[in-house]
Amino acid sequence: MEVKPGYKQTEVGVIPEDWEVKRIGDFTDCTAGGTPSTKVPNYWGGDIRWMRSGELHLKEVDEVEGRITEEGLRNSSTKIVPENCILIGLAGQGKTRGTVAINRIPLCTNQSIAAIFPNKSFVPKYLFHNLNSRYKQFRELSSGEGGRGGLNLTLIKSMYVPLPPTLTEQTAIATALSDADALIQSLERLIAKKRDVKQGAMQELLTGKKRLPGFGEGKGYKQTEIGVIPEDWLVKTIAEIAPLQRGFDLPTTQLKEGSYPVVYSNVMSTLNCRIESR
DNA sequence: GCGTGAAAGTGACCAGAGCA
DNA sequence: TGCTCTGGTCACTTTCACGC
Numbered sequence: 001m002e003v004k005p006g007y008k009q010t011e012v013g014v015i016p017e018d019w020e021v022k023r024i025g026d027f028t029d030c031t032a033g034g035t036p037s038t039k040v041p042n043y044w045g046g047d048i049r050w051m052r053s054g055e056l057h058l059k060e061v062d063e064v065e066g067r068i069t070e071e072g073l074r075n076s077s078t079k080i081v082p083e084n085c086i087l088i089g090l091a092g093q094g095k096t097r098g099t100v101a102i103n104r105i106p107l108c109t110n111q112s113i114a115a116i117f118p119n120k121s122f123v124p125k126y127l128f129h130n131l132n133s134r135y136k137q138f139r140e141l142s143s144g145e146g147g148r149g150g151l152n153l154t155l156i157k158s159m160y161v162p163l164p165p166t167l168t169e170q171t172a173i174a175t176a177l178s179d180a181d182a183l184i185q186s187l188e189r190l191i192a193k194k195r196d197v198k199q200g201a202m203q204e205l206l207t208g209k210k211r212l213p214g215f216g217e218g219k220g221y222k223q224t225e226i227g228v229i230p231e232d233w234l235v236k237t238i239a240e241i242a243p244l245q246r247g248f249d250l251p252t253t254q255l256k257e258g259s260y261p262v263v264y265s266n267v268m269s270t271l272n273c274r275i276e277s278r
Numbered sequence: 279g280c281g282t283g284a285a286a287g288t289g290a291c292c293a294g295a296g297c298a
Numbered sequence: 299t300g301c302t303c304t305g306g307t308c309a310c311t312t313t314c315a316c317g318c
Contacts, residue, residue: 032279035314054312077279090280096312111279112313152280280318288311298301 011160018165025157030116032090032153033109034077036068043072049105050078053112056089056099059132064107078108084124086116086131088138090151097151098138102128114156123167125174130161208233 007014010021024030033051036043046069055064073080085103089096090112102124109115118124131138138151164170204210208221208230219231226235 037315052313110313111315154279281316282318283316284314286311286313288309290307290309292307293305295304296302298299 010162012162015162016164020163020165021160022163023157024116024159024161027121027163028117028119030114030153030156031079031081032077032114033079033081033111035110036072036076036078043068043076046070046072048073048080049107051087051103051107051109051113053089053096053099053110056087056096056101056113059101061087061101061103061107062105068108073108077111080106080108081115082106082118084118086118086124086128088114088116088131088151088156090114098135100128100132100135100138114151114153116156122163123170123174125178126164126170127161129174129177131159 003009003014006017008017012021015021036050044067046067048068048070049064050066050068050072051061051064052066055061068076068078072078081103083104083106087101087103087109089099096112103115116127164173201210205212207227208216211217211230216230216232221228222231224235229235
């Protein structure tokens with residue numbers, strides 16, 4: 001493959017000529033946590049934050065649910081890691097393994113989380129974005145028999161990372177990516193807000209509580225079988241306005257390959273539950 | 279520190295019972 | 299004959315704990 005002028009081929013692909021490629025273990029250290037014995041009540045419920053690997057999905061960790069005591073900390077292999085560590089899921093047959101997060105507060109972790117310590121030679125947020133974009137690579141690196149693979153500290157320390165030459169450039173990249181994340185989150189919040197507005201409008205417009213301009217001026221309301229509706233609206237059964245036809249469950253023995261999907265009653269039921277639960 | 283067994287939780291899928 | 303609901307099974311996921 002031809003490499004453009006100003007770039008070079010490295011272990012992590014083509015990168016700018018003035019960037020470096022280093023193994024994580026070459027520029028920082030990492031550690032794994034532990035779980036105090038759950039059989040000892042005195043170890044739990046203190047004021048030290050203790051993070052489970054499931055909480056890696058928070059991505060930016062400002063708070064966790066678990067709490068342990070000083071005694072629990074002393075009598076287990078967990079340890080307090082400072083803020084701005086890069087946290088990586090080590091174990092688990094599910095999505096947790098390879099998930100990357102960054103902590104905004106000092107905390108302890110369980111043994112399924114590796115914490116990469118921050119130092120002055122790199123920008124933690126840059127490393128977070130870099131490793132966060134390599135989830136697939138973490139999964140392949142750790143894939144094991146029966147879907148139950150595992151990462152370990154040696155594998156993490158041996159991972160190559162492309163590093164811009166200055167902390168200023170690392171910060172600029174991290175900031176640009178964080179800004180993009182913030183924009184996406186803000187758009188998601190806006191969409192959720194619009195959904196709520198639409199839900200409210202549906203309630204009002206579909207029941208006639210609110211009429212659109214040009215409709216129903218000067219009209220009152222009346223009581224019907226389905227509640228109070230505008231005076232000029234009608235109440236009809238579905239059968240009166242549309243033909244109804246019932247289907248039936250097709251036994252699996254009669255299923256054949258074809259272009260028409262089959263919807264089962266239990267699937268409808270499941271779908272309905274899902275919609276209601278949201 | 280690491281690998282792995284075991285247990286618990288969750289959700290999808292499916293079959294069958296009871297009823298109209 | 300078809301509808302609705304319930305419960306069983308299975309796969310997947312997460313967590314904890316223990317031995318090496």
